[in-house]
Amino acid sequence: MLFFSFFKTLVDQEVTLKNDIELKGTLKSVDQFLNLKLDNISCSNESKYPHLTSVRNIFIRGSTVRYVYLNKNMVDTNLLQDAARREAMTEKK
Amino acid sequence: MSPLLKDYLGQRIVIITTEGECYVATLEGYDKSVNLLLSNVRRRSDDELLSIALTLRGSEVVVCGLLSNNEVGKLGEEVPALKDTKNKVQDEYLIWEEVLKARLIK
């Protein structure tokens, strides 16, 4: 649940996804499989991959995402460490 | 059940699969593993009708994009092919052979 929890904090933030097609858009929602939904997407290599022209709103299956670029100040690393520890603790139990 | 695809129900969507195929289809249904039930499935590049109805395994789905204004979305013939997302490793079996050997030695 940690990543689900984590991505929820990024809602309404701009993120860039990369699975060869690089997408940039506003994260609208995320579910427990880390499927993502972006709004106002733009494709940074659209000339190469025009497949998503005239698509603004997109659903991405979480399992196919390779990277999500995050702005550094959108992440509270200390808190994230704590959250990860808690997660590990609950799994241990 | 993933609520994320709900908005797309009954709409024309663009689907990119792990094979690197790109379709336009109407989303009829889905489940939580993103298995999709599609109708009127057309190839994105030439708008050729591929199937009237189709189920697509969720594990094959990369993205589903909502086609603005439900336009036809034909792109033209010269669209470059997408890469698949399988990350095939060249001569992967050789690697596994090595792994196995290493294990046997252990």
Add this chain to the structure above:
Amino acid sequence: MSFFGFDTSGNQAKDRDGRDIQKPLDFEDTYKGLGDYDNEEEDFLNAETFGATAEFGTDFDFGHGNGGNEPANNANSYATASRSYVAAASSGVEHQPQATLDASVDLKPMESLWSSSGPVIQQQEQPQVLSMEELERQQRQRQMGGQPGFMGMPPPNYGMPPPPQMQMHNQYPGPFPPQGMQGIPPQFQHMPVMFNQGQPQAQGIPNQAQFSPMYQPQLHNQGEGQGLPSEQAGQGASPAPQALESPIPAPPALSPQPQQQQQLQHPMSPPQMISPPHTPREHGRQSRGQSRREPLTAEEQKRLQIRQAKVEKILRHSGLMTPRDKDFITRYQLSQIVTDDPYNEDFYFQVYKIIQRGGVVGESNKDLIARAYLEHSGHRLGGRYKRADVALQRMQSQVEKAVTVAKERPQKSKDHSDAAREGVLGKISSAMNSKAPRRQLQIPVHKTGDESAIADDNSSGKASRGSTPALNVVTQSLEKVEISQQSRARRRSSYAFTSVDQSSVLSRSGGRKFVLSLIETVYEEVLELEAQLRGGSNIDSTALWEALHIGDESYEVCPFISMLSFDKGIKIMPRIFNFLNNGQKLKLLQTFFGELSHLNIIIISSYKTNASPTESQLKQIELFQAVFLKIIVSFLSSSANFIEIMGLLLYLIKNNNVSFISTSKIGLNLITVLISRAALIRQDINRSNVLSSPEISAWNEVYDKLFTSLETKLSLVFPPKEYTDKVVRTTLGSVSGSPPVIAASPQHYDQAYIWQFLASLALSGKLNHQRIIIDEIRDEIFGTINVAEELGKGQEDQPASQYKKDKLYQDLNLFLNVMGLVARDGEITELK
């Protein structure tokens, strides 16, 4: 998807004679596990790919103490990360009624999630929390009890059944709620209508009233007539009864086909399956399409018809599931997104949101929980934009305060001191004096009485020893200073710099792996305690205390000391301190000061053992100052009494090679903190005369020990030029891209901490001590004055160098002021 695992093969239970037993299917028997998430294909390779065979351990270290070639951003993380905690904590933590943290109070969060089904839902709450099993049991009971439908269901459960536990979690941020709603298949949204047809007044009416006016005009205004705003359609459930009675308004522009279909539909469907609940959905669908484009083109109309036809097709199967089935599924689904403890499963999100919001007004009590977390987890690293030198500033102000008090003190024997000073510094016009031959120390022939006073103190101290138990301890250990075997071994080991090799220190305290996993254990204990605190239960910090291994004799070097070798070990300290009582804190600090020589941070901050510190090491030093030094300062100034401070100082002197420690920045800082605090207390107490004479004598003795160990090595506290140059260069490298001003005016190593140390040392000393200090560091004094004058000469127009000159004088004068002197414009004069 086979939700019920319904076996269509007809494989029914048979009794012994092979006859079929027509048993109703039980959910318990058929449902198990079928809703679980399928494995991805080739998941079985994951272990190979991600190396799952590797042990998942706790002995990791991502800090910057590690090899030194880690990227700088790593080092920055603590600073950036810290901001939010403090920001959130500082905003309004003061009103913090623990009592309101009761989980049942927190209803608001879920409101946002379910708001689309109307605020009425919040009216009531069901206090007990249902587990999945309980839900199913209820379900079965209802089935068996033959209750008609769900008439018995409590009102809050309809619309969207919000099991009470859900109300505690704001699972979804702002934009999410409507989707959470939509996540439930549309037909479920209409269930309540069916359940509650017996008591429709409960919810349907108000909503309906609000609904219909908007509904009607739209029908007439738009040519197509079906344009419902989609949100209203989304609210779906309530208008259903109305839709049931009124025929579906067909758009005039539409061809009659869909309507005909619909009319056909009605007779075909069994009564309870009649489409009414579904009609709104149909509307919703159409309206969604329509709200996007106003006029319908012929093509679009066609498509609309097709879609409607499809909808009809779907409706044909609409009766397959009974309301009970639907309700069960809804509950099942809800139970999966719901947890008893959002802070367990959704910790990051919950706390992050609160932090980001900064506890804005208007947010309901849900953030009290998070605030409680923040408050008790400590405000961690200081402040939003505060830098590492906060602790130093605090220490400096402590020294300054002490100096000021000393300045104000009427000088009883002014003549004496003047004469003495004259001998040491000479009659100075300093411009040339750095090259002037060093004068002999002129000890005034006329006895000042200081020495005899000390002697008196000693004797009287011995006479009245043991007046208080704590003091007893101090004085007893004073005697042991010279003889303690163990400490001698320690001193030798540190003197031989065996501690320089960090790995050897670690191995002497159980090994690197052990220490790292120990830190994780400590983290776990702290998180556990913080959770207990949030839950309002009694906290028991004994496990934490044991995890710290303080006073553990089984290792040569206390593991606690080695914990401080890692960034994450340092960072957790403030939160540990939140859970320790005063005695434990004191014990912890005793251990800390006692084993200072083994402390990695001392070793890397000493120019003797680490002549060329790397950038990451400097960052680590900074972190240590920002976090741990700060704790020590605040502990000393708030909780520690004079004897305790004395004891700590004694531990330091007894077990360590003080002159080595004084060559490190951190070590010097630590000594400064102790003696300046002691000086302040003495000043305070001098006024009210509370300090007993044994205490004074004990202090004098401790001070003498300290001084003796530093004597003749005082000039060594100043790092050599090569070292300071290196540090300056490294620091500059880390802030590359800073303005070019720096290139024009060479940076200087900030020696303020050294002058602070000397000032507090002089402050506590007698006149003869002061004389010795001045004598030993005379060259440094004049050197500093020279540098300042050089700065002033060349670039008077440059504010930067002017500032630096002032800074140098300011630092120097902090020390000189103690002796009633002041350096100004290249001259040392008497302080007026």
